Amino acid sequence: MVARLAMQNKGSFTNTPQQETTLTLIKQFDTSYGAPEVVDDWNLTATSAASSDPIEFDSGQTREVIPGEYTIAETFGPDALTPEEAGYELASIVCTTEDDVGNAFELTDGQLDVPAGTATECVLVNQDLPGSVSWLKTNTQGDALEGSAWEIHTPDGTVLTTVSDNDENDADSRNGYVAVEELSWGEYQLVEVTAPEGYYLLEEPVDFVITGTERDYEFAQAIENISIPTLTLIKEFDINYGAPADVDPWNLRASHTPDSGDDIYEFNSGDTYQVTPGEYVISETFGSEEISPEEAGYTLQSVQCFVDQGGWGAGSNSAPMESAQPAEHSDSESHRVDIVDNSHTTCVLTNADRPGNVEWNKINPDGIALGDSEWEFVGPDGFDTITIVDNDGEWDAAEEVGTLRVDELLWGDYTLTETRSPAGFDLDPEPRHFTIGGMHLSHLFEEDFVNTPLSPGTLPLTGGFSDRWPLIAGGLGLAVLAVFAWSILRSREQSSS
Incomplete structure (x- = not known):
């Protein structure tokens, strides 16, 4: 204490004490986000401009100081974190000095002038900072998924807020990235209420905690969804006989096997559906009457299934066949395939068209088969006239004389015309028309083709008989001469007797 000299009336001097210079620091809070208000966690300091050593205070503690310039500050905890690192901001420092006026004033930069002989009190007010949480929604392949919706629960199950990907509560505009701000400090559960289209909901909530030192909580790993399995059926053709390669009339079907369930899914070519896991039988029918491929003139040549792990999402109708692998359980004989969660399966049903054939019979009026006929056979585009x-062995597939059959015919319209009749019979020049098609691959002319015998002395119109006629005529001439010679010889014998 500094003494002050004073003169008394009797000529003597008296020392009176000078008032001490003191500083008091007080910690207070103005919290809005649930932060702790523990003053003992805070280290309050006043550092003189004349010294680098700070004077430490407990909240409410008064200490005698040397008059002069001071910097008022604070840190948090044993690690001396800044207020921001601890989740707070130093909102204000308001000081009051006991002088002639006694007005309070706020420090704008923490700098304080402590006058001699005064008692100065400074109140440091902290506000807590809000927290946030952010996460990325992906499939198991790491691809970002949009369209999820969430609830944030408090530990007692109270719904604090809801957020959907890219709605007004989502602070991150990127698809699949979700962020929620203005969260109070505490424990939470993140509950998915709407999964991205084509994916299962998360089965369990995800926990996270907002603290002062970890206010902006970011999930280190993406939150993955397992895709609902999907199945795509595609119709393709291996056309060799001119059949239509039209997918529209085909009814594609995937049926759960009895051991797996009774689900039946109907497809048009290229359709993709979400399906329940299990074993399926892949099949097809043709047209509104649901006839078999064989009845429609086709063979179900193969059913090849390809699986892509990770799923393609609902509505996808094009799997990357070049990178997909054949399904391990694909059964090309019974057309069975196992479908599992988190996968997309594409099955390609390939049909080959079947060839046609035609058969007819050549007879005389008595119903006796006639061989050696010749025919012109005109067919559709792509079929060469033959x-x-x-029984020539090249085109006639029937072994019986008088029966002709042509196999391996293209689909389309044909004309059959006799160009050479059997020997001794009239040519039948009338063209016959027929059509080979899906449900009419085998055409049998129900009525036999009848050739009438040639009248004596009549030449045939055309055909094989004409090139044999000189021989036949010569033979008849010899026969006439023989009969004439025999008649003369007979007459002579009768005269001599």
Whole structure:
């Protein structure tokens, strides 16, 4: 204490004490986000401009100081964190000095002038900072998924807020990235209430905690969804006989096997559906009457299934066949395939068209088979006009004389015309028309083709008989001469007797 000299009336001097210079620091809070208000966690300091050593205070503690310039500050905890690092901001420092006026004033930069002989009190007010949480929603392949919706629960199950990907509560505009701000400090549960389209909901909530030192909580790993399995059926053709390669009339079907359930899914070519896991039988029918491929003129040549792990999402109708692998359980004989969660399966049903054939019979009026006929055979585009001779072995597939059959016919319209009749019979020049098609691959002319015998002395119109006629005529001439010679010889014998 500094003494002050004073003169008394009797000529003597008296020392009176000078008032001490003191500083008091007080910690207070103005919290809005649930932060702790523990003053003992805070280290309050006043550092003189004349010294680098700070004077430490407990909240409410008064200490005698040397008059002069001071910097008022604070840190948090044993690690001396800044207020921001601890989740707070130093909102204000308001000081009051006991002088002639006694007005309070706020420090704008923490700098304080402590006058001699005064008692100064400074109140440091902290506000807590809000927290946030952010996460990324992906499939198991790491691809970002949009369209999820969430609830944030408090530990007692109270719904604090809801957020959907890219709605007004989502602070991150990127698809699949979700962020929620203005969260109080504490424990939470993140509950998915709407999964991205084509994916299962998360089965369990995800926990997280907002603290002062970890206010902006970011999930280190993406939150993954397992995709609902999908199945795509595609119709393709291996056309060799001119059949239509039209997918529209085909009814594609995937049926759960009895051991797996009774689900039946109906597809048009290229359709993709979410399906329940299990074993399926892949099949098809044709047209509104649901006939088999064989009845429609086709063979179900193969059913090849390809699986892509990770899923393609609902509505996808094009799997990358070049990178997919054949399904391990695909059964090309019974057309069975196992479908599992988190996968997309594409099955390609390939049909080959079947060839047609035609058969007809050549007879005389008595119903006796006639061989050696010749025919012109005209077909649809892509079919070369051919000549067919009964039992020639090149085109006639029937072994019986008088029966002709042509196999391996394209689908389309044909004309059959006799160009050479059997020997001794009239040519039948009338064209016959027929059509080979899906439900009419085998055409049998129900009525036999009848050739009438040639009248004596009549030449045939055309055909094989004409090139044999000189021989036949010569034979008849010899026969006439023989009969004439025999008649003369007979007459002579009768005269001599």
